[in-house]
Amino acid sequence: MMAIVKVEWIRIRRNPLNAAILLIFAVLMGLSAVWSGLRASEIRAAAAAPQIAASAANAAEMHDAPKADAHDGGDGAYAASNDRAPLQLPLLGGLVLNVSQADLVGTSIKVSSRSRHTDGRNSDQLFNPLSYEFGLLDFASVFALLTPLVVIALSYGLVQEERESGVWRLVCTQTARPWQLVLCSLGWRLLLVALVACASSLLAFLLDSGSALSALAYWCLISLSYVLFWFSLAGLFLLLPISSGAAAIGLLGSWLILTFGVPAALHWAADQTRPKPSRMAAIIEIRRLQELSNQQRQNLLADWFKAHPELLGDTPLAKLPREVAGLPAALQLDSQIRPLMLQFETHRAEQFGFMQRWSWTSPALAVALMADRLSGLDAPRHASFVAAVNDFEDRWRAYFVPSIMARAAWNEAQQAALPQFDFDQSFDVAELNGLIGLQALSAASMLAVLLALRRRFSQF
Amino acid sequence: MIAIVMRKELATTLRDGRLLVLGLSLFVLFAGFFLFSSYQLQAQRLEKQRVGATAKEQWNSQSVKNPHAAAHYGIYVFKPDLPSAAIDPGLTPFTGQSLWLEPHKRNLTRFNPSADDVLANRFGQASSSFVLYALLPLLIVALSFNSVSQERERGTLRMLHSLGVAPRALLFGKLLGLLTAFWLVMSPAVLLAALTLAGQFELAIDDLLRLSLLLAGLLAYYTVFAALSIGASAYFRTSRNTLFCLLGFWMGSVFVAPRLGAAIGDVLAPNPSASQFWDAIKTDIAQGLPGDGSKQQRETAFEAQVLAQYGVASKEQLPVGFVSLNRQYNDVYSSKVHQLHFDRLRANFATQQQLAHLAGWLGPSLALRSLSMAIAGTDLAHQRDFEDAAEEYRRYFIDLTEDWDRERSHGTERSAKGAETDWRSVRDFAYTVPTVGFSLKASLLPLAVLGAWLGAALWLLAHSARRLAP
Secondary structure, three states: OHHHHHHHHHHHHHOHHHHHHHHHHHHHHHHHHHHHHHHHHHHHHHHHOOOOOOOOOOOOHHHHOOOHHHOOOOOOHHHHHOOOOOEEOOOOOOHHHOHHHHHHHOOEEOOOOOOOOOOHHHOOOOOOHHHHHHOOOOHHHHHHHHHHHHHHHHHOOOOHHHHHHOHHHHHHHHOOOHHHHHHHHHHHHHHHHHHHHHHHHHHHHHHOOOOOHHHHHHHHHHHHHHHHHHHHHHHHHHHOOOOHHHHHHHHHHHHHHHHHHHHHHHHHHHHHHOOOOOHHHHHHHHHHHHHHHHHHHHHHHHHHHHHOHHHOOOOOHHHOOHHHHOHHHHHHHHHHHHHHHHHHHHHHHHHHHHHHHOHHHOHHHHHHHHHHHHHOOOHHHHHHHHHHHHHHHHHHHHHHHHHHHOOOOOOHHHHHOOOOOOOOOOOOHHHHHHHHHHHHHHHHHHHHHHHHOHHHHHOO | OHHHHHHHHHHHHHHOHHHHHHHHHHHHHHHHHHHHHHHHHHHHHHHHHHHHHHHHHHHHOOOOEOHHHHHHHOEEEOOOOOHHHHOOOOOHHHOOOEEEEOOOOOOOOEOOHHHHOOOOOOOOOOOHHHHHHHHHHHHHHHHHOOOOHHHHHHOHHHHHHHOOOOHHHHHHHHHHHHHHHHHHHHHHHHHHHHHHHHHHOOOOHHHHHHHHHHHHHHHHHHHHHHHHHHHHHHHOOOHHHHHHHHHHHHHHHHHHHHHHHHHHHHHHOOOOOHHHHHHHHHHHHHHOOOOOOOHHHHHHHHHHHHHHHHOOOOHHHOOOEHHHHHHHHHHHHHHHHHHHHHHHHHHHHHHHHHHHHHHHHHOOHHHHHHHHHHHHOOOHHHHHHHHHHHHHHHHHHHHHHHHHHHHOOOEOOOOOOEOHHHHHHOOOOOOOOOOHHHHHHHOHHHHHHHHHHHHHHHHHHHHHHHHOOO
């Protein structure tokens, strides 16, 4: 057995094509690792830097803003309520796997006493859509796309070519277990590909200033399962009595189906199970609510002060400043808009859950979802973050609204006692284990089938 | 001689089992994706039209209120899609679906479909364009990787050589035969696309021109792959090496080059963050652009100018509404600053696009994708054109509301009111997608790259012919 292992190593080493394939793989993974690692560090540095707390509203918009001398002490409660730095979604230790998602999904939300939902400056990120259409060098995506192709290039036709040239017949007469040769050959290739994958992963994580060892460990586990799955599948194709060219085409077809076809089908199925809400319908509903709110403005103001008469003082309702007079209507409007916007987060989280349950059908999908989980940018966590932001927004407003409505002065003691935002920063270990478990099971099943059928390698 | 070889190659390819199996599979895949995306496009178009009309009607039916308050209600506009977007949705998943037009500021489009999706096209869009630029070249490789090497392995190449068949005639005959067989097999797909588009959309001459150009671009693209495949088959001694190299080229062209190109653009011409972008606009409005003075200074000068113009001593004595005048003055400046920053941002996007083509040496797919998006009207240039038209419309209806406010108030009072007749008098936003000439102008670089690849592929094929040994 050891002799077979040694000979197979010599065969691999002496074929310049194998070296070329592995070198190209290593270079591309290395490039991706460097780009992803540096980009992840950049994103973390930007998130950690002092954020611009002031509202993005420009001076032209502030024509009706409260004047400084309209309030006791200069900076009133209203200005203070709009002066909170954006709330940040804490990024986890695996961000390097998935950096471009940070721009797409949005990790920063600004809250204030005004509704944040209709102004894109409060939460939307800025990116070039063309970069996303072409796809960037996200480490997990590059790994998921390239690895099967490398496996195919290294292993297709290993047996078929020897069968076609008649060498395999000779091999089968020389040994009772020709499958040992095949498995050794595949084993060496698996080891080399896994080495390149792990080395480039280590490089990526080292370059990311905020990476975590636990994230790297989880990532290595799932990438090893991924590599094992593809080598097992390649091994099964070696059993087929077809030409090496046909085997290559067949493996490529499998790659296309498992990497592109199955995720697309799952996405479609998820949409059929629960159709995606329409942004355009939401826009129409928001506008209807805005007009209604505008018509009810005076009534809502009167009702608010009926409930809080002690805060009105001697000022007639008609003489109240704009930011006070419009606040009850703005709060009611926001309470109606919020569930409309939250449904998109909920839908995304449900879609993620659906796809995760079926991720065993597409290893590439499992890798992408794992990268999302490890980076902290997965849909369920984002939905939880938005829910936490909403909750904080309610506390923020509960803290400020009485002072704003009372036109009270704002002091340092109040500033020091501001509500704090806290969001759970840890991995969802159960979900990570579930994902890895599914993928490992999928790879192990494929390997088990290959091992069960190994004696068929004796057929020539 | 070329014609004879071409006919023989055509017959051989059509009889090849691979063509039947793979061609049929890809036809089914293309048909599935295309029918789905054309249905989706039609549904999307109808929804945009309906929602656009509803949003405008909501604007029209606003209650009696101050014209500026009405302006703040805003108008939503939506970018119309061309029928060819059913073939290549391009940037649509990553650009916002809606644009809100309101006073004082210019917005970016919001709610890109990918942000609402889990996978967000991480492995590429599941669309008919993916079949066209990624899978069909693979079919060509699968059909032709052993077109010469197999003849060499079987010994028939030696026989052809002994019969005096010129290598150039052989290889170019194989190229033409392969392409003819390929297009014969693809013709049902082309027919399906044409009939579906004609049935679901009203195709204008411009649309037909676009589709023809797309077909021509695809012909050039597939010719590159076919020429390189046959040339590689002639060059390499074994089919295995040929297949390996061609698959490597295909992978590099289709998957690596676009990603590498995007990363090059991102590194060499980084975009500002959202907070940096908006903060810069806010600062420039407050502090003024170089030589313009701060907002306070500009307002003071404007007030003095207005008082002098109307020959009054104070704002309260003005026969028109000063609040509206002042606001409009500030809005003009705000628009100027926004225009400057938006132009800079979009120029940076365009620079990133140009830089991305540095990776075009890896393969022609990057160039074809850029060309295809431009022809389908789903590229950056078309998005910018739409946004500029929307911005012009925004200034029109904001100016109109300010005119009403100014004319119906006096001095510093704010008693102007508008009613439904005013809101209805605002014309609808009517945007026409530019003609195909605009698309071609925006695609000069990808056209050049694709042309260079075509020339290089044909030259390599001729070079392989010169070196062909039985």
